[in-house]
Amino acid sequence: MKQLEEKIFKIIMICSAMIILGVLVYIIATVFYRGLPALTLDMITKLPGGGFYLGKEGGVLNAIVGSIYIIIGSLAISMFISVPLVMYINFYLPAKSVFSSLIRFSLDILFGIPSIVYGAFGFALMIFLGVRASLLGGILTVAMLIMPIMMRSFDEITRLLSRELPDALLSLGATKYEMVKVILRQLMPGLVTAILLAIGRGIGDAATVLFTAGYTDNIPNSLNQPAATLPLSIFFQLGSPVEEVQNRAYASAIILTVIILILSFSARYFSSKFSKNKI
Amino acid sequence: MISTNQFLAKSDHNSFIGMNEPIILKKLVTNQSIRIENLDVYIENQHILKDMNLTIPEKSITCIIGPSGCGKSTFLKTLNRMHDESPEVKISGKVFVDDENIYGPHVNVIDTRKKMGLLAQRPCPLPMSIFENVAYGPRIHGIKKRKAVNQTVIQYLQYVGLWDEVRDRVRTSATRLSIGQQQRLCLARGLAIEPEYILGDEATSALDPLSTKKIEELFVKLKEKYTIILVTHTLRQAKRIADHIIFMYLGKIIEAGPTEEFFNNPKKQLTRDYLSGSFS
Numbered sequence: 001m002k003q004l005e006e007k008i009f010k011i012i013m014i015c016s017a018m019i020i021l022g023v024l025v026y027i028i029a030t031v032f033y034r035g036l037p038a039l040t041l042d043m044i045t046k047l048p049g050g051g052f053y054l055g056k057e058g059g060v061l062n063a064i065v066g067s068i069y070i071i072i073g074s075l076a077i078s079m080f081i082s083v084p085l086v087m088y089i090n091f092y093l094p095a096k097s098v099f100s101s102l103i104r105f106s107l108d109i110l111f112g113i114p115s116i117v118y119g120a121f122g123f124a125l126m127i128f129l130g131v132r133a134s135l136l137g138g139i140l141t142v143a144m145l146i147m148p149i150m151m152r153s154f155d156e157i158t159r160l161l162s163r164e165l166p167d168a169l170l171s172l173g174a175t176k177y178e179m180v181k182v183i184l185r186q187l188m189p190g191l192v193t194a195i196l197l198a199i200g201r202g203i204g205d206a207a208t209v210l211f212t213a214g215y216t217d218n219i220p221n222s223l224n225q226p227a228a229t230l231p232l233s234i235f236f237q238l239g240s241p242v243e244e245v246q247n248r249a250y251a252s253a254i255i256l257t258v259i260i261l262i263l264s265f266s267a268r269y270f271s272s273k274f275s276k277n278k279i
Numbered sequence: 280m281i282s283t284n285q286f287l288a289k290s291d292h293n294s295f296i297g298m299n300e301p302i303i304l305k306k307l308v309t310n311q312s313i314r315i316e317n318l319d320v321y322i323e324n325q326h327i328l329k330d331m332n333l334t335i336p337e338k339s340i341t342c343i344i345g346p347s348g349c350g351k352s353t354f355l356k357t358l359n360r361m362h363d364e365s366p367e368v369k370i371s372g373k374v375f376v377d378d379e380n381i382y383g384p385h386v387n388v389i390d391t392r393k394k395m396g397l398l399a400q401r402p403c404p405l406p407m408s409i410f411e412n413v414a415y416g417p418r419i420h421g422i423k424k425r426k427a428v429n430q431t432v433i434q435y436l437q438y439v440g441l442w443d444e445v446r447d448r449v450r451t452s453a454t455r456l457s458i459g460q461q462q463r464l465c466l467a468r469g470l471a472i473e474p475e476y477i478l479g480d481e482a483t484s485a486l487d488p489l490s491t492k493k494i495e496e497l498f499v500k501l502k503e504k505y506t507i508i509l510v511t512h513t514l515r516q517a518k519r520i521a522d523h524i525i526f527m528y529l530g531k532i533i534e535a536g537p538t539e540e541f542f543n544n545p546k547k548q549l550t551r552d553y554l555s556g557s558f559s
Contacts, residue, residue, distance in 0.1 A: 094366045164403040168465070171359055171397035172416045172472055173389045182415075186406040 031257075035250030043251050048217045060252050065219045066135070066227035068259065071203045073139035075195060078147040082154055083191070087180045090158045091166060104155065110148035116207035118145045123211035136223040138213025145208050146198035153197050157190030192271040199263050204256060206231035230256045312337045312506065313358065313476065318372035320353055320362070320530075327353050329530045331372070335523075340498055340507045342521035342538075344514060346558060350530040351510040355478050358508070359395035360388050377475070393420065396469030396505075398482040402461035404453035405468075409436075409445050412453045412464055416472035435467040439497060459490025466497060477501060479509040483516065495520050514554065518542055526550050 042059045049058030089100035122141030131137055165186060169179040184191070206229070214226030215236070230252055237249035313335040320328035328350045335341050343351045353362075360381060362368040373380045381391045405412050413432040422428055436442040436449070441463050445456070453464055462482065469477065479498070483491040498507055498520055511517050517524055517538070524541040526534045526549075534541065534550045545551050552558060 096367075164399060164401065165405070166364075167361065168397075168399060168403040168405070170364065171361060171392055171395070171399075172419070172468065173393035174419055175389065178419050182405055182407075 031250050031253045033250075034247050035252075035254045038244070038247040039251040039254055043248070044255060047219070060228075060230065060233050060248070060255065062217055062219055062228040063230045063233035063252065064255060064259070066138075066213065066216075067203055067230040067256070069135060069220065069227060070138045070142055070209065070213060070229060071199060071263070073135075074143035074146055074202055075198060077139065077143040078150050078198060079191075079195070082147060082151045082194070083184070085151055086154045086158055087184075089155065090161075091180060091183070092176065104152070107148045107152045107155075111152055114207070115145050115205045119208040119211050122208065126212060131224075133212060133214030133226045134224050135213060135220045135227040138209045138227055138229070139223075141208045141212040142202045142205065145205060146202040149201050150194045150198040154187075154191055154194035157193065158187055161187065188271050192267050195267055196264050199260060199267075203260060203263075204231055206235050230259075312377075313508070314375040314378075316373040316375070318354075318357065318374060319370070320350070320357060321369040322353070322365075323367045327530050328357070331532055333525070333532060333535070335506065335508060337506045338502055338504070339522035340502050340509060340520055341523040341525060342517035343508065343510045343525045343527060344512075344517050344553075345527035345533075346553070347512075349527045351527055352480055354527070355480050355508065355510050358476070358478060359392050359397060361392075361397075363388060393472055394475045396466075396472065396474035396477045398462070398466055398469060398477065398479045400481045401485045402458060402465045404456070404461050404464060407453065408450045409453045409456070409464060410449040413468050413471050416468060420472060431471055435471045436464075438470065439463040439467045440493065441467060457490075459486050459493065462486055462490065462494060463497070466494070470501075475505065477505050477507045479507070479511075481510055481512055484512060491516075526553065528553070 040059075044059055044064060045061060046059035047062050048060065085103070089097075089103055093100045118141055122137060122144065126132070126137050161183065165183060166179055169182055170176075174182070209227075209229045209232060213229060213232075215228050215232050216226045217228070218225075220227040234249045234252045234256070237245050237252060240246060315331050315333045315335075318328055318331040319326070331354070343354065345351055356362050357370060357374060358376070358381075362370060370382060372382075374382055376391065376394060379386065405415055407415070410432055413435055414428050417428055417431050422431065432449075433442060436445070441460060444460065453461065456464060462485075477498075483494050486494065495516065498509070501507060502522070509517075509521070521538045524534075524536060524538050525532055526541070528549060534545060534547045536546075541550075542554065545554060
């Protein structure tokens, strides 16, 4: 009887692993099968040509650049807010503080809010301020979207840090700020993980940028101009009835994946390089 | 009472008291010592340390022994105000360090901690190179000149006997050292801030016998310049290196005195039971 139990459970586990792997392989295979033939050098070096976003000519350089602008801008903003917040609730507030649990609770709620709601909120805010769809609007809205995940994951990693390091630093007579600076070096890999999760959520999201960043065939020159993004370009291309244009959507998906890979690797590279340097 | 007077007779400067005798205490004040008056510590309404009165003699090694949970580590933390980080800890009473009550209203915590070099139970190197670990303390306390920093680092690495072992890799990460080397590095790091006191919280309990021996030898060497207070679990270690022993039980000082007298001729029944291993 016990052996049967063991066997059944083992089969369930293996099946789950297979399902996940199968889905992954199926997605990648589809994307590459349909996208690779359409993935030409023009795709990544040229602006769209031949009409608005339905065109078969040119490439998606506008969306590539727009996506990179938006993710880098929103990462900068959310890091600027996440790092002080996480340091504050972990090292400045007492361990059992009501305020820090309140913050963690609200982050959990923010994390669960669907991205279209952020998009709508950003759009409402922009109407209120009289700003039209622009790069800045996209950056701010995506920053709102990725901030909770960045904070929450960075916070989880920070909480795992043992009390020994802060205690060692304080007993050397370091001030809290000096202590935090050293702790951040220790936490650098954790921060990078948080950034990667945030990139993953932010760069692929279409709903937040739909109203706030708009869409354009050009590369934005200033924060006030609308910006195209890869998820939206995939969305529009897939909506086209022409099969060639649809295939270009898959090619765009490959580009998006590669961009995420490049960002991940460079984040890891810079973090290891940074942590080797001295203060 | 008798025991107190007996070891008071030893000398006026190297005096040592573990009993509730504040009148005698006042006579014994030296400039460089730790004097504790009516110290009570509560953690979340639990009475951890109960009315401690004590003077710790300068330039010697004082070992605090006692069973687990008797408040040894809590006591050590009151000396460098590490309890400041935990709001659930309430402290009343006075702790005089160099004749200044460190729980007084105008005391700078940083200055107090700078006087105390702490050696923790497990070595905790900072996430930087060996060199930077030792240089960190002097740097945050205002020594910026390269030459001065270099000199300090080399001096203290030599002092703990680590310089010869690491001289060709001082720029590599400190976490690659063995745990015994790390503990000596932490000692050098603590010494580099030029403290007057050294606090050790079971500083050798995570180490192998050889590393333990090295650290113990360092303590004996250090007592010429520093006042050393160690919490230890091993009676044999206390016997080997301590000049004075404080025996604590359930937050109270049960007995205190010079090492030889303490081990050979304990006054209290509780002390005798502890030394014979009836409880631990």
